Amino acid sequence: MDFQFTQEQQQIRRVIREICSDFPGEYWQEVDANHTYPDKFVEALTEGGWLAALIPEKYEGIGVGLLEASIILEEIHRSGGNSAACHAQMYIMGILLRHGNEDQKRRYLPSIASGELRLQSFGVTEPNAGSDTTRIETYAERSGDEYIINGQKIFISRMPHSDLLLLLARTTPYDENNRAGNLSVFLVDLRTAGKSIIVEPLETMINHETTVVFIEDLHVPVENRIGEEGQGFRYILRGMNAERVLIGAECIGDGRFFIDKASKYANERIVFDRPIGQNQGVQFPIAEVYARIEAASLMVYKAASIYDTGQKIGPEANMAKYLASEASWAAADVCMSTYGGYGMAVEYDIERKFRETRLYKIAPVANNLILAYLGHNVLGMPRSY
Numbered sequence: 606m607d608f609q610f611t612q613e614q615q616q617i618r619r620v621i622r623e624i625c626s627d628f629p630g631e632y633w634q635e636v637d638a639n640h641t642y643p644d645k646f647v648e649a650l651t652e653g654g655w656l657a658a659l660i661p662e663k664y665e666g667i668g669v670g671l672l673e674a675s676i677i678l679e680e681i682h683r684s685g686g687n688s689a690a691c692h693a694q695m696y697i698m699g700i701l702l703r704h705g706n707e708d709q710k711r712r713y714l715p716s717i718a719s720g721e722l723r724l725q726s727f728g729v730t731e732p733n734a735g736s737d738t739t740r741i742e743t744y745a746e747r748s749g750d751e752y753i754i755n756g757q758k759i760f761i762s763r764m765p766h767s768d769l770l771l772l773l774a775r776t777t778p779y780d781e782n783n784r785a786g787n788l789s790v791f792l793v794d795l796r797t798a799g800k801s802i803i804v805e806p807l808e809t810m811i812n813h814e815t816t817v818v819f820i821e822d823l824h825v826p827v828e829n830r831i832g833e834e835g836q837g838f839r840y841i842l843r844g845m846n847a848e849r850v851l852i853g854a855e856c857i858g859d860g861r862f863f864i865d866k867a868s869k870y871a872n873e874r875i876v877f878d879r880p881i882g883q884n885q886g887v888q889f890p891i892a893e894v895y896a897r898i899e900a901a902s903l904m905v906y907k908a909a910s911i912y913d914t915g916q917k918i919g920p921e922a923n924m925a926k927y928l929a930s931e932a933s934w935a936a937a938d939v940c941m942s943t944y945g946g947y948g949m950a951v952e953y954d955i956e957r958k959f960r961e962t963r964l965y966k967i968a969p970v971a972n973n974l975i976l977a978y979l980g981h982n983v984l985g986m987p988r989s990y
């Protein structure tokens with residue numbers, strides 16, 4: 606086992622830290638207060654090629670692995686920023702890369718790498734299916750050399766800032782004996798979808814550009830189906846594992862942000878003639894979440910490293926996301942308590958990051974579902990669903 610990062614990985618960390626230093630708390634406070642998209646930040650990452658980190662050099666990306674991508678997202682979050690505006694570009698394209706044909710890859714990946722085309726939206730969640738993805742109802746009916754798609758999606762993020770949508774739809778009716786075998790993945794060009802796709806904003810407690818999407822008689826050419834019909838659920842699962850590791854990395858960044866802030870503040874804030882951090886009631890919770898974040902980071906790096914060798918990472922990806930999101934939420938709570946009333950004042954960035962990191966206990970998969978996966982699939986206990 607080698608717990609050292611390579612020179613290249615350390616350099617990536619330094620470069621991202623440098624980029625993020627141009628986007629201080631005030632920048633994120635303004636974006637958050639006005640519910641706007643962090644265009645300048647996304648531009649800076651795109652210019653550096655960082656959103657194309659996982660696109661192979663053959664298709665004009667940087668061609669690094671999931672571990673390096675994790676370092677990128679971790680650093681963004683550690684700086685006090687948030688990569689939710691653009692992180693999907695990293696992992697969604699993996700489904701195209703692994704299961705698309707050569708023509709599709711050549712048609713889309715170089716333009717995605719250059720930033721000319723934005724693949725930022727992933728349409729899976731539906732109101733009537735929730736966490737049970739096999740129950741989605743959006744239907745793609747084959748008609749000659751195209752599919753006609755009808756349905757509704759909810760919580761689909763970044764739709765107004767994406768040119769392409771990777772859409773999961775049913776291509777045969779639900780079958781209890783083949784729950785994973787009737788879904789397919791489509792690459793939908795939002796620039797030409799016209800009135801077939803209606804996007805309505807869904808206000809949430811964080812600035813996340815989340816929407817409700819209504820799809821009516823959307824015509825998608827067969828050539829835009831990714832891989833084989835009926836295999837979509839299997840394709841997205843590996844993509845979701847990569848996503849879980851990257852979200853875990855964001856949580857590690859959040860956790861480190863909260864711990865940096867809390868320990869500094871605990872040293873500086875004088876009450877009763879001494880730094881509040883001298884009180885063990887303040888000091889120990891910070892030390893405890895530090896240990897939790899360090900432990901969770903090992904699982905994130907392990908899952909990413911195994912993924913980069915091409916092996917399956919179901920248990921590790923799920924544990925990484927679970928441990929990291931629980932630890933970052935604990936760190937957020939401890940940081941809020943350390944700051945006392947000031948934690949709620951917008952100018953300190955704690956309340957914003959507190960709201961933002963809470964999301965990860967729910968999305969992209971609820972932590973209960975991760976525990977169910979571990980209970981059923983790893984530990985062999987009875988299935989609850």
Ligand SMILES: Cc1cc2nc3c(=O)[nH]c(=O)nc-3n(C[C@H](O)[C@H](O)[C@H](O)COP(=O)(O)OP(=O)(O)OC[C@H]3O[C@@H](n4cnc5c(N)ncnc54)[C@H](O)[C@@H]3O)c2cc1C
Pocket residue numbers: 726727728729730734735736737759760761762763809813815964967968969970971972973974977989990
């Ligand atoms: C800000 C935001 C952005 C999002 N972006 C996207 C996106 O871009 N694309 C996309 O497709 N989706 C997106 N989502 C959706 C997200 O993936 C889902 O919200 C999440 O998977 C949970 O689904 P649900 O909300 O339907 O919860 P439900 O499935 O209704 O679950 C509700 C609660 O019940 C629990 N629960 C359900 N079943 C069980 C069980 N069998 N055992 C134990 N507990 C259970 C869950 O843990 C959860 O706490 C986003 C969500 C949010 C909030």
